[in-house]
Amino acid sequence: MSKKYPVIAVTGSSGAGTSTVKSSFEHIFRREHLNAAVVEGDSFHRYDREAMKLAVADSEKSGGRPISHFGPEANEFEKLETLFKEYGETGSGERRLYLHNEEEAAPYNQKPGTFTPWQLITPGTDLLFYEGLHGGVKSETADVAKYVDLLVGVVPIVNLEWIQKIYRDTEARGYSAEAVTHTILRRMHDYVHYITPQFSRTHVNFQRVPTVDTSNPFIARDIPSLDESMVVIRFQNHRGVDFPYLLNMIKDSFVSRPNTIVVPGGKMGMAIELILTPLILDIVAKSKQ
Numbered sequence: 490m491s492k493k494y495p496v497i498a499v500t501g502s503s504g505a506g507t508s509t510v511k512s513s514f515e516h517i518f519r520r521e522h523l524n525a526a527v528v529e530g531d532s533f534h535r536y537d538r539e540a541m542k543l544a545v546a547d548s549e550k551s552g553g554r555p556i557s558h559f560g561p562e563a564n565e566f567e568k569l570e571t572l573f574k575e576y577g578e579t580g581s582g583e584r585r586l587y588l589h590n591e592e593e594a595a596p597y598n599q600k601p602g603t604f605t606p607w608q609l610i611t612p613g614t615d616l617l618f619y620e621g622l623h624g625g626v627k628s629e630t631a632d633v634a635k636y637v638d639l640l641v642g643v644v645p646i647v648n649l650e651w652i653q654k655i656y657r658d659t660e661a662r663g664y665s666a667e668a669v670t671h672t673i674l675r676r677m678h679d680y681v682h683y684i685t686p687q688f689s690r691t692h693v694n695f696q697r698v699p700t701v702d703t704s705n706p707f708i709a710r711d712i713p714s715l716d717e718s719m720v721v722i723r724f725q726n727h728r729g730v731d732f733p734y735l736l737n738m739i740k741d742s743f744v745s746r747p748n749t750i751v752v753p754g755g756k757m758g759m760a761i762e763l764i765l766t767p768l769i770l771d772i773v774a775k776s777k778q
Contacts, residue, residue, distance in 0.1 A: 494580040495616040495772045496573050496636055497525075498624025500691070501643035502559075502650055502684050510643050510695065511620045513761040517769060518618070526576070526614040530621010531587035533569045534558060538602025545675075557676030559622065559684050566631035569623060573636035576610065576617045583607045615773055625687035634690045638772050641765070642691035649699050649713065651706040670707060693764060694723040697754060718754030721745070722764065730764075738763055 499510050518525050536544050541563065548555045548562075556562040568583070575582035586605040588594040594601045610617070625634040625642070634640060645653070651673060658664045658672075688694055697720050699713040724730050727748035735750055736742050739760055742752040752760045 493776050494577050495638045495776050496577055496619070497616055497639045497641075497769065497772070498573075498619040498633075498637045499641045499643060500530075500619075500622065500624030500626075500687050502622065502680065510641065510761060513758050514618060514620075514765070517762060517766050521766070521770060523615045523769070523773060524613070525616050525618040526584070526610045528572065528584050528617060528619045528621075529587060530619065530623055531589070532585045532604065533565045533621070533623070534587065535563050535565055537604060549675075554678055555675045557672075557679045559676045560679030561628045561630070561683070564623060566623065566626060566628050566633060569626075570631040570633045570636065573617070573619075573633060577636050577638075580612050580614065581610045582617075584610055616769075616776075622684065623687070625690045626683055627686070627690075628683065634687070639693075639765075639768055640687075640691045642688045642694040642696075644688050644694060645697040646699070646703075648703040648706045649697060649718075652703060652709045653712055655706065655709070656712050666707070692725045693768075694721075695757065695761065696721040696723070697757070715754035715757055720752050720754055720757045720760065722750050722752065722760060724748045735760070735763060 497514075499514065501510075514525075517523070534541070541558070544556055544563065558564070572582040572584060585607045586593075586597075588597060588599055588601055588603055588605065590601050594603070597605055599605070619637075623633060625637060625640045627634055644650075654673065655666060655669045658669045659666055697715075697718045699718050701713050701717050703709065703713065723746075725748075732744055732750060736744070739752045739756050742750055742756070742760075745751050750760075
């Protein structure tokens, strides 16, 4: 882990809600006047959109284990590890953007689903902030988690994760429910071996648990709201966590285990900022000493 140039990563599966946590981090950075170098996990995919479709089709035709965006075959884990390591040592490193749609692609005069060229991070940032699938991943060839100073997991229970995935891909992206279900099954091996293990390495985990029936995610017609959920927050090291303060600040919260606090879903953003702000400020303060 770095001392002088901190690396902070939010990791979570596709559809898990990492974007909500990213917004909370942005509030913290803005309020505390911190200049963050932002890195998106999608920019470390190995293939652009069209090439990925071909790679998936080829892997399925071969009869072997199909590749997915969750696993090492479709990602540049080594480059992500190198970025975290180099940033921790120098405050710079190479990053690029993945252009998701027409709006993002237009300024670069490129097609959606492609990457911008690799560029060095401009020196002078206070920290690196990563949000994506693999902030704490380990594989046979890379150990990304080794170079992260604060690793935050966002992991709803799996049925809720699938509901969010199915709803997003059918409503916003036009896929059929059958196609999305096929994708979930295709990437299950990589989910078990490369996504789930990260949440045993996180310093803080936020797990959203619905309080409504999600027993069959494949027929669900809507996503349970935050107000229909509780959030289970687990600390890797609970020593130093001011649980009485959190319980006083977050109405209807309670401690379920010595290292775990449960808060109403509608208070998730507030909990994130209350919990993570002092951790971030402590890391940054130490880096400036």
